[in-house]
Amino acid sequence: MSRIGFLGLGIMGKAMALNLVKAGFDVTVWNRDSHKCDELVEQGARVAATPKAVAQVCDITFAMVADPQAALAICQGENGVAAGIAEGRGYVDMSTVDDTTSLEIANAITHAGGRFLEAPVSGTKKPAEDGTLVILAAGDESLYQQAKPAFDVMGKMAPYLGAIGQGANMKLVVNMIMGGMLNIFSEGMALGQKSGLDGQAILDVLAAGAMANPMFTIKGKMCLEDNYATSFPLKHMQKDLRLAVALGDKLDQPLPTAAATNEAFKQAKKAGYADEDIAAVHKINR
Numbered sequence: 001m002s003r004i005g006f007l008g009l010g011i012m013g014k015a016m017a018l019n020l021v022k023a024g025f026d027v028t029v030w031n032r033d034s035h036k037c038d039e040l041v042e043q044g045a046r047v048a049a050t051p052k053a054v055a056q057v058c059d060i061t062f063a064m065v066a067d068p069q070a071a072l073a074i075c076q077g078e079n080g081v082a083a084g085i086a087e088g089r090g091y092v093d094m095s096t097v098d099d100t101t102s103l104e105i106a107n108a109i110t111h112a113g114g115r116f117l118e119a120p121v122s123g124t125k126k127p128a129e130d131g132t133l134v135i136l137a138a139g140d141e142s143l144y145q146q147a148k149p150a151f152d153v154m155g156k157m158a159p160y161l162g163a164i165g166q167g168a169n170m171k172l173v174v175n176m177i178m179g180g181m182l183n184i185f186s187e188g189m190a191l192g193q194k195s196g197l198d199g200q201a202i203l204d205v206l207a208a209g210a211m212a213n214p215m216f217t218i219k220g221k222m223c224l225e226d227n228y229a230t231s232f233p234l235k236h237m238q239k240d241l242r243l244a245v246a247l248g249d250k251l252d253q254p255l256p257t258a259a260a261t262n263e264a265f266k267q268a269k270k271a272g273y274a275d276e277d278i279a280a281v282h283k284i285n286r
């Protein structure tokens with residue numbers, strides 16, 4: 001069985017790496033804040049001192065970090081993945097980034113002799129824990145085939161989407177739609193409640209019609225209970241909206257609704273809700 005590396009043990013990475021350990025893979029982990037490795041080590045993972053040290057000993061190294069800046073930081077430099085990857089080894093970055101960042105990482109890895117796949121995911125903390133993520137893979141097809149047994153542990157579906165950029169763009173489109181839905185949902189809830197409607201009655205009516213979806217049900221309950229325990233940090237959704245709007249700029253595609261949604265999430269960040277769940281965008285509306 002392949003030796004697997006995992007970089008980035010935040011909300012998502014920790015759950016994904018834990019599932020790989022539980023499935024019997026030989027996993028070596030690294031996280032910037034090394035304390036977050038402790039639970040994985042207790043469960044049987046090895047730990048290495050740098051991303052380079054992980055890539056040096058693993059057949060495939062996976063990464064799940066915050067944003068483009070973090071994804072580049074763990075790949076580049078004297079302690080980065082590119083410095084440790086050897087001929088034929090694989091690097092799979094599952095972080096949500098833009099296509100330009102993904103291409104930059106792909107170039108650094110292939111220049112060093114490695115193979116690269118981008119594989120951002122759709123699904124939040126619970127699907128990561130349950131191993132039911134949707135994995136959006138693009139890049140080196142031989143690495144996709146080699147990584148498939150690990151994808152099967154982390155996700156319920158892992159389509160191969162083609163060239164580098166196709167996975168990143170698919171992920172940004174999905175999250176742009178999700179952010180927009182959540183923002184207008186939150187405005188609707190706020191308007192309804194201000195006009196005297198019962199919040200639960202609004203959720204029940206929505207759930208009975210063509211707009212029924214798990215997100216309105218789950219995030220709606222959080223809004224009514226004023227409990228924004230973090231599954232998907234609000235700051236990361238704002239990052240995704242910013243990257244989607246930038247992609248629209250690059251392609252000359254007007255995105256007026258996404259741009260307004262990005263501003264709402266920026267406002268929520270400024271109001272102090274960056275590390276709360278995305279549902280906390282409701283707090284600027286209510």
Ligand code: NAP
Nearest residue numbers: 008009010011012032033065066070095096124231232236
């Ligand atoms: P998170 O809990 O905030 O974890 C972020 C991870 O990135 C941590 O391991 C953090 O390390 C690391 N990191 C941040 N800046 C870094 C840097 N400069 N150098 C090295 N490591 C750095 O985030 P998350 O929710 O797991 O999300 C991770 C990625 O998945 C993001 O791209 C997000 O957009 C995407 N995503 C999240 C969800 C979700 O529902 N949560 C769903 C789909 C996709 P430290 O522990 O040292 O800070």
